Ligand SMILES: NC(=O)c1ccc[n+]([C@@H]2O[C@H](COP(=O)([O-])OP(=O)(O)OC[C@H]3O[C@@H](n4cnc5c(N)ncnc54)[C@H](O)[C@@H]3O)[C@@H](O)[C@H]2O)c1
């Protein structure tokens with residue numbers, strides 16, 4: 001028995017690999033290293049380099065390693081890039097996932113967990129969303145993920161496989177033991193960019209939009225610590241293995257922070273008065289997106305351990321400093 005983690009060399013997937021390995025599970029990572037790093041894969045896991053959309057290859061892996069579950073992180077993740085290059089997203093998110101799901105069915109995989117996103121909701125106003133809030137994604141990225149959610153539901157209705165969809169809100173922070181973090185130098189995430197700026201790797205950063213209908217005019221997001229997000233995956237896996245129904249869950253704390261609040265927190269944590277220039281809105285960005293997280297708590301008994309913006313920024317900043325030394 002083993003768990004296949006696609007995208008296990010990436011930011012969030014590498015934390016899943018650590019968690020599964022810490023729990024004594026057999027883990028196989030499938031990653032094509034397009035944005036991930038082989039050094040980010042914990043040494044206790046087996047690494048198979050390849051594409052998650054290669055059906056024959058994945059069916060072969062399922063047989064070779066006795067894969068019983070797939071946790072599917074592999075994909076393309078930059079919202080504004082999906083606006084300028086939508087086919088990349090319908091290819092590497094929707095089409096790749098379709099093939100991976102086919103391989104899962106062919107290989108007799110029992111449970112499938114999928115990384116979805118808050119971006120499936122689109123513009124929702126300032127109130128927190130719940131899972132039944134109408135889905136109206138604003139970007140090809142969000143649509144590419146929503147299509148995968150729909151495929152999974154259809155396939156699970158027709159085949160003996162259960163699934164869990166986790167809609168992540170804004171994932172940030174790093175492993176508290178300092179073993180992994182967001183490592184891509186080109187990452188566009190706010191907390192990462194602000195930490196890089198505080199460390200002098202960027203001369204300045206931009207605040208994308210100050211005219212949103214939010215309390216201070218900048219975008220509001222629900223930032224979730226990567227370790228709490230991974231804990232939800234572990235609980236979901238247990239739920240599905242125990243015969244629990246397929247489910248779709250928001251992963252969020254229910255607390256939104258504006259871009260200005262995040263930048264100020266990075267200034268406080270780093271002690272650096274970093275330069276943040278106010279500029280126009282970025283394509284595909286909603287004003288605000290938060291969620292209560294009530295369903296994930298009720299369904300899985302999830303209790304967040306790191307729901308504190310300062311702690312999230314401290315761990316992200318520590319990882320950024322670690323990377324500077326590592327890459328020297
Ligand atoms: N970071 C966030 O805030 C966030 C929020 C919501 C959802 N997500 C989702 O979580 C997942 C992981 O995101 P991340 O932040 O760790 O990104 P990441 O880019 O760090 O990780 C993605 C990994 O997948 C690999 N990959 C990409 N395409 C592949 C393919 N076709 N075959 C095999 N490997 C492939 C990459 O090499 C990389 O290691 C993605 O599906 C993303 O959409 C992320």
Ligand SMILES: O=c1ccn([C@@H]2O[C@H](COP(=O)(O)OP(=O)(O)O[C@H]3O[C@H](CO)[C@@H](O)[C@H](O)[C@H]3O)[C@@H](O)[C@H]2O)c(=O)[nH]1
Pocket residue numbers: 077078079116117118119168169170171188189190191193205206207208209218219220221259282285289
């Ligand atoms: O240099 C920057 C980067 C971001 N922002 C703003 O900060 C907020 C957060 O942006 P970012 O960190 O890029 O995250 P999102 O665009 O919200 O998207 C992330 O969070 C989504 C879930 O909410 C995931 O689906 C995506 O994969 C992930 O990139 C937004 O208002 C951005 O406009 C800036 O002002 N300056």
